[in-house]
Amino acid sequence: MTRLFLVESSESSDPASPSHGEGVVERAAPVLASGPELELDPDLQMPDALSLAPAANRSSDRDGRLRSLVDGYVDFVARVLRNAGTPQADVDDDVQRTFIIAARRLDDVRPGSEKSFLLQTALNVAAHARRTLARRREVGVEQAPERFDLRANPEQLADQKRVRELLDQILSRMTDDLRTVFVLYEFEEMSMAEIAEALGIPAGTVASRLRRARADFRARVGAIEGLSMGERLR
Amino acid sequence: MTDMRRLLEETESDAERALLQAGRSYRSSRETRSKTLAALGLAGSSAIVAVTAASGTAVSATASASASAMTASTSVATSVTSTAVGSLAALAGASGAKILVALSLAGVGTAVPLGYWALHHRAEPPALVRRAGPSRAAEAPPASVASNAVVSGPAADQGDGPEPAPLPPPADDRAASPSGPRLRAGARPVPVSLSQELAALDAVRATLARGNAEGALFLLEGYDRSCPRGKLAIEAEILRIDALAKNGQARDARRRAEQFVKQHPTSVLAVRARTYLGD
Numbered sequence: 001m002t003r004l005f006l007v008e009s010s011e012s013s014d015p016a017s018p019s020h021g022e023g024v025v026e027r028a029a030p031v032l033a034s035g036p037e038l039e040l041d042p043d044l045q046m047p048d049a050l051s052l053a054p055a056a057n058r059s060s061d062r063d064g065r066l067r068s069l070v071d072g073y074v075d076f077v078a079r080v081l082r083n084a085g086t087p088q089a090d091v092d093d094d095v096q097r098t099f100i101i102a103a104r105r106l107d108d109v110r111p112g113s114e115k116s117f118l119l120q121t122a123l124n125v126a127a128h129a130r131r132t133l134a135r136r137r138e139v140g141v142e143q144a145p146e147r148f149d150l151r152a153n154p155e156q157l158a159d160q161k162r163v164r165e166l167l168d169q170i171l172s173r174m175t176d177d178l179r180t181v182f183v184l185y186e187f188e189e190m191s192m193a194e195i196a197e198a199l200g201i202p203a204g205t206v207a208s209r210l211r212r213a214r215a216d217f218r219a220r221v222g223a224i225e226g227l228s229m230g231e232r233l234r
Numbered sequence: 235m236t237d238m239r240r241l242l243e244e245t246e247s248d249a250e251r252a253l254l255q256a257g258r259s260y261r262s263s264r265e266t267r268s269k270t271l272a273a274l275g276l277a278g279s280s281a282i283v284a285v286t287a288a289s290g291t292a293v294s295a296t297a298s299a300s301a302s303a304m305t306a307s308t309s310v311a312t313s314v315t316s317t318a319v320g321s322l323a324a325l326a327g328a329s330g331a332k333i334l335v336a337l338s339l340a341g342v343g344t345a346v347p348l349g350y351w352a353l354h355h356r357a358e359p360p361a362l363v364r365r366a367g368p369s370r371a372a373e374a375p376p377a378s379v380a381s382n383a384v385v386s387g388p389a390a391d392q393g394d395g396p397e398p399a400p401l402p403p404p405a406d407d408r409a410a411s412p413s414g415p416r417l418r419a420g421a422r423p424v425p426v427s428l429s430q431e432l433a434a435l436d437a438v439r440a441t442l443a444r445g446n447a448e449g450a451l452f453l454l455e456g457y458d459r460s461c462p463r464g465k466l467a468i469e470a471e472i473l474r475i476d477a478l479a480k481n482g483q484a485r486d487a488r489r490r491a492e493q494f495v496k497q498h499p500t501s502v503l504a505v506r507a508r509t510y511l512g513d
Contacts, residue, residue: 070270078262092266096273103274163256170253186241187257214241221249 066103069114074099076115076188077122083183084126085172087133088164094129098122116198123180130176170220174213181206182213431457431466438473447481472503475510484510 074095081094098121102109109117171179180199184190185206192210196203242254434457442450454474457464464470471494479487491510498504 066274067271070267070274074267074270075262078266079257079260082260083257092263092269095262095266096270099270099274160256163252164260167253167256171257183257185237186254187260189240189258192237210238217241218247218250221247221253225247225249 080122178213181209447477450477
């Protein structure tokens, strides 16, 4: 049956726009000074997209720019969301949320800073999704941890779905700060300078987080690889 | 600052390599882009790239005249000509997809199947509505609201091309003209499809965007008659609040906005309603 939702009521508060970053022109910054939390002034949650009587020319320009944003960055946004912990089933929704927020702030995003802005927005949306997920799990039945057995079943590495599950598990156990830098550097292949600028943190912090994130990643992969050995020794 | 080599380039672990590649290679689904454009209100002004419906039938979207940025290319099992809105509905139907609809972005560039409305209005439309453009006499009439210069593109195209997919009869017999060409007496009501609802509200929005609040309210009355339990009733109500406010009926707008916020406090659209509370 066809169902079309506007938004799920339990997740209806849209995540925040980025609260910092180079992509936003000065005059808009104070409006977003509410920080990284998602409980914004309700008025800020709605995109300009919902303005009902846009001037035709402006609307046309905005439409074109928005469309270019979607065309250029939909994969990027989806990947950032997914690797930041958004469940596969929620990626489409959160891609939409990210771009709706971008539409809301489009006039404040300097040309050339779109990727950075979308990145910050997507990270905020993903953080919101993780918190929602965590709340759901608190009231739900604790799921048994997945058991991966890479050495006994190395063919799992050829199973993309299985590998993705494993990656999800590893990333979900990293701290948010480490995971973000790791994902941007290793998956998005952004430079440390780009990451520093996009996240609004010093370059040295990016480097140290990356080192720790790598150590974390390798340790977790190693642990999973070793699990099967322990199992077999029993 | 010299960046380190990426881990994928230096790792010797098969597991690490596979995991890193999985992280890099993730791509959005084919539908994600279309759904996102729809959420931004951009899909209505352009063609949505073919979406494979649940039945395996490919739906080919007819590119509107204003659709320059997107290409509609499809391989079809059964080729069905449709509007972008129709494709959107097919998309939603095919995947059970949730689409966060921002109803109002596309402005005046929206191409929607409006013949549908002709079947749903007994009354003459307000002057502003009628003046909006020529209608396609035989199957559409009086209330063809979106035939202005921008929106008439697709209709012109259709003159040489295939006709739009036929619309089913309206859901509500009361809404139809007794002499309506497509209805038989006693015909069983057929539910209005989502695509028709979307088209109807797109038409409302387009009318409102041109400053014709009275016409928008008129169309919304038609929507209420045709879709008494419409899936997009909430969106319609928000449009009505906007239209009332723009039509100088601030008190009514406020009353409805209060009611809306009370009934849908967590809806993302409640934000829109609150703007009319005037606190």
